[in-house]
Amino acid sequence: MTSSGITPFQAPKGVPDYFPPVSASFAAVRDTLVESARRAGYGHVELPVFEETALFARGVGESTDVVSKEMYTFADRGDRSVTLRPEGTAGVMRAVVEHGLDRGSLPVKLCYAGPFFRYERPQAGRYRQLQQVGVEAIGVDDPALDAEVIAVADAGFRALGLTGYRLEMTSLGDSTCRPQYREKLQAFLAALPLDEETRRRAEINPLRVLDDKRPEVREMVADAPLMVDNLSPETREHYEQVKGYLSALGVKYVENPRMVRGLDYYTKTTFEFVHDGLGAQSGIGGGGHYDGLMEQLGGQPLAGVGFGLGVDRTLLACRAEGITPGDVTRCDVFGVPLGDAAKGRVVALAGELRAAGVRTDLAYGGRGLKGAMKAADKSGARFALVLGDRDIEAGAAQLKELATGEQRQIPLDGAVAAVLEALGR
């Protein structure tokens, strides 16, 4: 209840608000991850936040949880079914095919950042609106490209100063070997005394049962057949080469043959970055290789590889490690006017300082000197610029360094130059 008696609005369930100073770190995390991709030649794409529902149904897979129960789907005013994007790859594929980028020089290397939506029950690190930075490298099936994508993610996390994460990966095989393996695994699981819920999962996605958290189930599947032991010679060779390139790139990884990905389109290499400081939702990024997706969406039969990195979760990981990315300082200089005449000069001066690239704020609302100085202190500014009638008469202003308390007089005419000099610029 507010003082007016009106029930206050709340953000939609499971949607985080970020404001200063945390929002500065959020933006820094996103920008750092994007910069890592740009350094590897990935070009920015800006894509719609909603798409035709059928794109996700066909691209991500009807049987996935993401499509079957987590999509924000609604009819628009033209009675078309549209869906807020739950992941990024399908939309990129659609755009690439639609604009014929797959007919130009390959691979097409693209990078995106923005919000994604999944209708789930929120918990620590899991939101209904989540922010991701993603890349896709499309059109060339080269194990070196798989390794590059992984290395880009790894470099992004490292650039933030993160050390407490690990890279897990495996190979899921492809259409030449996974169907046979799947049958073999299902036969194995059918012989186990599993509960009904788990049995149903074994039907839809048997791999998922291998990743069950319950100790009794873990024990039962301890010697289940693994995909990595049933790869075709070609996919095995592909996987070995990815590992070789990763070593060449200096990227450390652990193999996890029981790793599961929630999206149907992955084949061959899949990977996940895991951080233990977040709670139950420990994945800060993941991705993999895909062979049939573009063809599935009406394009040419071209392979691709990509990742999605969770910006929200990466920020949580930073916090868990005591890292504060980015510059949370609001401003460099804070203007303190004394009286109406001075206020006009300070307002004008602030405009000039900003034009010169100096982050500048000032005391508004006619507060007294003491209040204005308090505001200057809280702004985090390095300098307070004090100006009163006395100074104007003298053609001067007072520049006070807040950390030391040292104050010097600067000429009012050359104030911008003097401030720049004081800032060491």
Add this chain to the structure above:
RNA sequence: GUGGGUGUAGCUCAGCUGGCAGAGCACUGGGUUGUGAUCCCAGGUGUCGCGGGUUCAAGUCCCGUCACUCACCCCA
């Protein structure tokens, strides 16, 4: 969708077997009529989430409901 926990000041929370609604931080003003962060003094806010019940009396006990939160599931 299923379970557990929590709802008290702007924030973090205390409030015992029912008995006058509290602290710290933050905010505002003053101590210093041209100097902040330290220090001192002063100031204010509450439908105790909401609805019902028990009781002389409910923040406290009971029922319902909503919200938040953690976990399962799943994933970034």
